[in-house]
Amino acid sequence: MAVFAAVLAAHLPLLRLPYYWDEAGYYIPAAYDFFRTGSLIPYSTLSNAHPPLPSIYLALWWKLLAFAPWVTRLAMCVLSSLALLAVYQLAIATTQKPRVAIATAVLTAIYPVWFAQSSLAHADMFAAAATLWAIVFFLEERLCLTALCFSLAALSKETAIVTPIALAVWQAWLAFAPRRWKPASEVFRHSRLAKAGTLLLPVLPLACWYIYHWHRTGFVFGNPEYLRYNATATLTPLRVLLAFAHRVMHIAVHMNMFVPVLSMLACMMLPPVDGRKRISINNQLLFYVIILANLLFFSVLGGALLTRYLLPLYPLVLLVCVNTFYRRLRQWHWLIALSAVAFVAGLFVNPPYRFAPEDNLAYRDVILLHEAAIRQIEAHYPDATVLSAWPATDELSKPELGYVKASMQIASIDNFSLLQIEKAAQLSDPYTVGLIFSTKYDPPHLPFNLGRRNETLDARFFDFHRDLPPEIIAHLLGGKVVWRAARQGQWAAVLHFDHPQLAMQTQDGLLPLHYNQP
Incomplete structure (x- = not known):
């Protein structure tokens, strides 16, 4: 409730704004169709085969309160709050330091891309919240909840399936990867393969949705123009290379993200402060697998290079940055403050290059x-x-x-x-x-x-x-x-x-x- 109160207070001036861009073009019409008729397939706009969970969620809020932009934005603030709580829990699980967890959650909340998406009715915040909770449960070895949250992420936005698949491949590789000193035990191997199998379960509900969509519309992945724009027309090698360069800039530089990233790189040249531990290598590798898989995936697919597609990745980058500040610098709070100032400035001051207006205010x-x-x-x-x-x-x-x-x-x-x-x-x-x-x-x-x-x-x-x-x-x-x-x-x-x-x-x-x- 404390997180929600803070998020709501920060977004109060934005709650009554009418719908913007892709909200108006797809997500609100799709949810409004479900709200009026119960149809999971939108008919007032072209169906893009996006899964229906965002429509169901928004329609529930409209049913309980009213069909109005402020209700929609209130519902999105609730989702953002749940996602930020997952960021806090993820930091606790990997660092055991509440101060690091609070700093990471605060920086995530005010990062311009995250802040803007916290009240916009796009599917990406749904997927980000579910994905981050899935990662938390995976680190806690709660595999049933992991599979459930990854399934909810995939049923919010189909592209979220890349994260559990990437983690499944990583677990399978660990099961059979050669060891420096001795081969992996059978118990270890079976444990990793069991995790890989559990991580692949979210593919099933997503496949069921596509079968249903095909049965109702005759198209598996949405209308042909949408499929061409987001998949078949994006497979040129040069285009993939350029898109990957853009994606790296999005995750490391965009909207003043370069401030904590460069500060982290500078801190890495300092010796660690006694008694302050790093995030374990295994957990760091887990983060890097998730980040790399998403960067590659969204360089190949997706016609528009929208930064909101990378929404679950920003907290992972910030967590690594904040823990490095804490581990390498006694006065680490100053770098947190510097990053916070840079992010708040990024909300109001446009960068000196072209960008999507939905990346800040x-x-x-x-x-x-x-x-x-x-x-x-x-x-x-x-x-x-x-x-x-x-x-x-x-x-x-x-x-x-x-x-x-x-x-x-x-x-x-x-x-x-x-x-x-x-x-x-x-x-x-x-x-x-x-x-x-x-x-x-x-x-x-x-x-x-x-x-x-x-x-x-x-x-x-x-x-x-x-x-x-x-x-x-x-x-x-x-x-x-x-x-x-x-x-x-x-x-x-x-x-x-x-x-x-x-x-x-x-x-x-x-x-x-x-x-x-x-």
């Missing part, structure tokens, strides 16, 4: 911009057909997401790149208003910009594109900007079109050169 800026733009449209053009891109198209057409009182007519494009604006010029839908917004954090003059070559690779493998400014979009489509606002490098604008153009000319010099595409 930048997502709040996106929501506030969209709310303000939609209020302008409702006030001045309530009956208009609105040209926009996802997720604003859902925000305008689905009142349950919290942006509009009644559904509005929309004309949809994918984004606001030149190619899509050309498509908008040819649309048959008679739109008269446009809701234009930045689809990513991409302000000009970023210090860490790797240049055109890197942008070409990002466009090829990671759907990178440049959004045209509202003024240029208005010019190309024969309209004018009637409202615009910006917050922390992100923007939104409302455009009005008297007579949308049916064709565009880009060779008149009004487009800056860097917007031209081959």
